[in-house]
Amino acid sequence: MKKNAITLKLGNILVFIVMFTVFIIPFIYILLMASKTSQEAALLRFSLPEEFLFFSNMSEVIAFGEYRMIRALMNSTVLTVGSVILVIILSALFAFVAQRRNDKLATIMMAVLVAGLMIPPAVVPTVFLLRSLGIYKTLFGMIMIDAALFMPFAVVIFRTAMTAIPRDLDEASFMDGASPLRIFFSVILPLLKPAIVTVVVTTSVKIFNDFVGPLYFLPGAKNITAPLTLYSFISQFSTQWNLLFANVVVITIIPLVIFIFFQRQLVSGMMGGAVKG
Amino acid sequence: MSKKQSNKSLISSYPNWFYLPAIITFGIFFILPTISSFYYSLTRWTIFDATFIGFENYEAFLSDPMLSIGLKNTFIYAVLTSGLKTIIALPVAVLLTSGIRFKGFYRSVVFFPVLISTIAIGITFSMMMQPHTGLINVALSSIGLPMVDWLGNPSLALYSVVLVDVWQGLGIATVIYMGGILAIPQDYFDAVKLDGGFWIKFRHVIIPLVQNSTFTVIILSFIGGLRSFDLIWAMTGGGPGFASDVLTSIIYKQYQAGFYGLSTAGNVILFLMVTILVFPLKAYFDRKELDV
Numbered sequence: 241m242k243k244n245a246i247t248l249k250l251g252n253i254l255v256f257i258v259m260f261t262v263f264i265i266p267f268i269y270i271l272l273m274a275s276k277t278s279q280e281a282a283l284l285r286f287s288l289p290e291e292f293l294f295f296s297n298m299s300e301v302i303a304f305g306e307y308r309m310i311r312a313l314m315n316s317t318v319l320t321v322g323s324v325i326l327v328i329i330l331s332a333l334f335a336f337v338a339q340r341r342n343d344k345l346a347t348i349m350m351a352v353l354v355a356g357l358m359i360p361p362a363v364v365p366t367v368f369l370l371r372s373l374g375i376y377k378t379l380f381g382m383i384m385i386d387a388a389l390f391m392p393f394a395v396v397i398f399r400t401a402m403t404a405i406p407r408d409l410d411e412a413s414f415m416d417g418a419s420p421l422r423i424f425f426s427v428i429l430p431l432l433k434p435a436i437v438t439v440v441v442t443t444s445v446k447i448f449n450d451f452v453g454p455l456y457f458l459p460g461a462k463n464i465t466a467p468l469t470l471y472s473f474i475s476q477f478s479t480q481w482n483l484l485f486a487n488v489v490v491i492t493i494i495p496l497v498i499f500i501f502f503q504r505q506l507v508s509g510m511m512g513g514a515v516k517g
Numbered sequence: 518m519s520k521k522q523s524n525k526s527l528i529s530s531y532p533n534w535f536y537l538p539a540i541i542t543f544g545i546f547f548i549l550p551t552i553s554s555f556y557y558s559l560t561r562w563t564i565f566d567a568t569f570i571g572f573e574n575y576e577a578f579l580s581d582p583m584l585s586i587g588l589k590n591t592f593i594y595a596v597l598t599s600g601l602k603t604i605i606a607l608p609v610a611v612l613l614t615s616g617i618r619f620k621g622f623y624r625s626v627v628f629f630p631v632l633i634s635t636i637a638i639g640i641t642f643s644m645m646m647q648p649h650t651g652l653i654n655v656a657l658s659s660i661g662l663p664m665v666d667w668l669g670n671p672s673l674a675l676y677s678v679v680l681v682d683v684w685q686g687l688g689i690a691t692v693i694y695m696g697g698i699l700a701i702p703q704d705y706f707d708a709v710k711l712d713g714g715f716w717i718k719f720r721h722v723i724i725p726l727v728q729n730s731t732f733t734v735i736i737l738s739f740i741g742g743l744r745s746f747d748l749i750w751a752m753t754g755g756g757p758g759f760a761s762d763v764l765t766s767i768i769y770k771q772y773q774a775g776f777y778g779l780s781t782a783g784n785v786i787l788f789l790m791v792t793i794l795v796f797p798l799k800a801y802f803d804r805k806e807l808d809v
């Protein structure tokens with residue numbers, strides 16, 4: 241019995257050491273680097289900064305290039321909010337009818353959309369499509385692309401969630417003569433809330449951090465988004481690692497806030513989704 | 518009879534036009550470019566016009582070593598990242614659903630990298646993997662191990678990126694497995710309690726009963742691996758030379774160089790790879806899926 245307790249304690253310590261080394265040290269390293277002078281950061285050492293410049297580095301990064309960081313964060317926020325709202329409404333409408341009717345057409349519709357989960361988007365033809373529609377290099381164009389790319393995932397989540405909402409609810413409302421749209425917005429959408437949280441968190445973090453999309457479809461200095469600030473930092477300031485890491489910290493704040501805000505619902509929602517398959 | 522009839526008329530009160538907003542958006546911005554990519558991949562395509570040239574672009578992909586290495590690397594990358602995530606995430610998930618201390622904290626810690634820009638992670642790890650001054654090599658040499666040129670060695674670079682990909686993606690795989698483990702009814706554990714230690718439980722209860730989660734993890738990470746771009750681009754840019762180029766990085770390079778037809782052919786090849794590898798795998802998994 242005593243031996244067991246010791247093994248357990250040793251096990252606990254071992255797990256802590258492994259977790260700490262593998263998952264926490266990289267983040268401490270980012271924070272240390274972001275707090276140094278550029279000369280000290282160039283040494284790449286894992287050491288306490290001689291001078292603690294964390295906040296001045298952050299503000300330097302934010303002010304850099306006429307506050308383009310502010311512009312990038314705003315662009316990324318507009319892009320994220322716009323696409324997520326579209327994804328949720330369009331996918332929920334779709335999933336609502338697909339799950340309730342569950343006929344041949346519904347099966348075909350689902351199959352078409354779900355193919356989007358696997359097929360890689362065709363980038364150059366999409367660039368030319370946006371060009372010919374006159375929405376290349378616009379946030380609107382990028383929002384439409386993101387909506388199309390993230391709908392398949394949301395439809396799958398919503399369709400699964402719909403199976404848990406009793407049919408009687410909407411059938412009763414139909415009997416009362418409510419219109420389909422009204423039923424959707426006042427009965428179905430509120431009941432989908434847990435699934436909506438899952439979609440909001442996973443999709444918004446992905447879109448906020450998306451690098452490839454803006455790289456192809458949203459070039460140009462005024463269109464800069466959060467991850468692209470890092471990318472241009474590499475080429476312009478290959479030596480100022482302190483600012484580069486401060487930049488990493490700045491653009492991580494928003495996803496972190498989203499996550500902390502929804503953490504509990506997210507993990508249980510994702511695990512619930514996995515259970516239902 | 519009358520109930521059936523009323524149900525039928527109720528079904529038709531779910532309007533089909535509810536599909537339209539989603540299907541139109543998806544049709545214009547996803548299906549249309551995908552279909553037109555088949556044609557454009559057969560052309561010499563510039564900003565001005567597209568000339569039909571048959572399968573020349575595809576021939577280039579198969580014969581030019583600079584391009585064909587992308588096929589090989591994409592496959593290696595997808596197999597290794599999804600394999601490693603599947604193997605590592607299960608024991609981690611078992612640990613994080615056990616009675617271990619600080620498990621709430623560990624759950625957040627493992628999931629945290631998922632939230633961070635992949636470009637940021639790529640930059641951080643490429644600093645840590647620097648040949649002489651990088652943190653990982655300093656740590657290795659301090660315990661007497663040789664230093665490794667993680668990203669500078671052409672035969673190693675791709676595998677170094679694979680490790681970082683697994684590090685970042687482990688959180689998702691772990692959460693999926695945790696869902697699977699928590700859904701196992703307690704009776705199954707009770708049944709083996711008498712005659713088994715941990716290993717029996719792991720081997721004969723957990724592994725078979727989380728099979729559906731395993732399938733999900735494999736499929737998701739395999740597709741993710743085939744389509745991966747950010748991390749490779751941030752860490753090696755496909756280099757040294759083109760040693761760690763994958764299809765997506767080649768697609769981007771050819772696009773930048775103005776070879777749109779070639780770039781699109783790369784896209785179609787990626788499409789075919791996903792179709793040929795993932796659809797059969799998914800069909801196989803669907804057949805074997807357990808009804809828990």
